[in-house]
C-alpha cells in the first residue's frame with residue numbers, strides 16, 4: 384500500500400489533477416500546488432487507514448516488481464430516480480507514473496476493477512474525470528453537472544414571500560457536524576445523484592482557519608418546532624485587494640423544504656459588508672433564480688460535468704430505478720468490450736412502480752451505446768441530444784420521444800459532494 388501511494392499524483396508531489404486547466408473540473412476547492420513527495424511515514428499512515436477500510440478496494444500495476452500505477456474503487460451507493468439507492472463502485476485515486484504511461488496499465492486496472500465490482504454485485508461505476516478525453520472509452524459518460532454562479536449583493540432583491548415561521552442560527556463546526564448528516568439523509572431521499580457520505584466525511588467540515596480562504600462558517604435553519612431543516616457552510620475569504628474584497632463563498636447548502644432553502648439564501652445573499660456571493664458547486668437549475676426580483680442577477684460563470692456514470696450490469700441497473708411513464712422499450716447494446724454480457728437486445732418493461740429489464744428476441748426499437756445509457760440513467764441528460772449526436776439510433780418512429788419520457792425526472796440530478 385505504501386508503494387501504491389507513491390504512484391498517485393497527490394502523493395508523488397504532482398498536483399492532484401493535471402494539466403492545470405483540468406483542475407477546475409476536479410472540484411471547487413482551492414487546488415493544492417505541487418508539493419514535496421509524501422514521506423514514508425505519511426504513506427504508511429494512509430496505507431494503515433485504507434487497509435482498515437472494508438469499502439476501499441485498491442488495485443495496482445507492476446513493472447519488473449515495482450508499483451507503477453494505482454487506482455481504487457470505493458463501494459457505496461447513490462440515489463437513483465424513484466429514491467432508491469443503488470450499489471456503486473466509485474473509481475478514484477488513479478495514476479500511472481509518467482515513465483509507464485500509455486502502455487495499457489489504466490485499461491487493465493479498469494477491467495479488473497469492473498470485474499471485481501460485478502462480482503460484489505455493484506451494477507454501476509462512477510467517477511469524476513481529471514480530463515474529459517480519457518473515460519468515455521471505458522463506457523463512462525457525464526451524468527451530473529456542476530455550476531458556479533455569482534450574484535452581486537446589491538442586485539439580489541428577493542421577491543416577497545410569507546414570513547418565515549422558523550429561525551436561523553450561526554453554529555460552530557461541532558454542531559454543524561451533528562446536523563449535516565440528518566439534513567443530507569432527508570435531501571438525498573429525493574435528490575437523484577446524491578451519494579452516501581463516506582466514513583469521516585462530516586468530520587472534514589472544520590472550523591479551522593485555512594489560509595486566506597477563511598474559516599468555514601455554519602448556518603442552520605430550524606422550522607417552527609425547532610427541528611433543523613437546512614444547513615449551509617460558507618466562507619468570507621480575506622483579500623488584500625479592493626477588487627476581490629467582500630466576497631462570500633457558499634461551499635455547501637442543503638435544505639429539506641423551500642422555506643428553509645429561501646431563509647438560508649436570503650441571509651447569505653445579503654450579508655453585511657459583502658459585495659459578491661459565489662456558489663462554486665451548485666446544480667444548473669437553482670430555485671433561487673426564481674425567488675429573485677431580477678432572475679438575471681444570478682450569473683453562471685462556469686459549468687462542468689461532475690459525476691460520470693457507467694452501467695456495468697445493464698439489466699440490473701435499469702431494473703433498480705423508476706421511470707416517469709409506463710411502457711415497453713426494446714433496445715440493443717453492442718459496443719461494450721469490457722462487460723460483454725451487456726451486448727444483446729433487452730426489453731425494458733415499466734408498469735407503475737415495477738420495472739424489469741430482461742433479454743429478449745424481440746426486434747429492437749433502438750440501439751444505444753453503453754456510455755449513452757450512463758448519461759440517461761440519472762435522468763439529467765437529453766435523449767434527443769444523444770440521438771442527434773449519433774449515440775442512439777432509432778429504428779422506429781417516435782421512439783426517442785418515448786425513451787425521453789420514460790427516463791426523465793422532475794429536477795436535475797446533483798451530487799453535493801464527490802469522492
Ligand SMILES: CC(=O)SCCNC(=O)CCNC(=O)[C@H](O)C(C)(C)COP(=O)(O)OP(=O)(O)OC[C@H]1O[C@@H](n2cnc3c(N)ncnc32)[C@H](O)[C@@H]1OP(=O)(O)O
Nearest residue numbers: 475476477478479484485486487488489490510513516517
Ligand atoms: C477517476 C480519477 O481518479 S481521475 C484522475 C486520473 N489521473 C490523472 O489524470 C493523473 C495523470 N495521468 C495519469 O496518471 C495517466 O496518464 C492516466 C491514469 C490518466 C492514464 O494511464 P495510462 O496507463 O497511461 O492509460 P492506458 O495506457 O491504459 O490508456 C488507456 C486508453 O486511454 C487513453 N488515454 C490515457 N490517458 C489519456 C489522456 N490523458 N487523454 C486522452 N486519452 C488518454 C490511451 O490512449 C488509451 O486509449 P486506447 O486504449 O483507446 O488506445
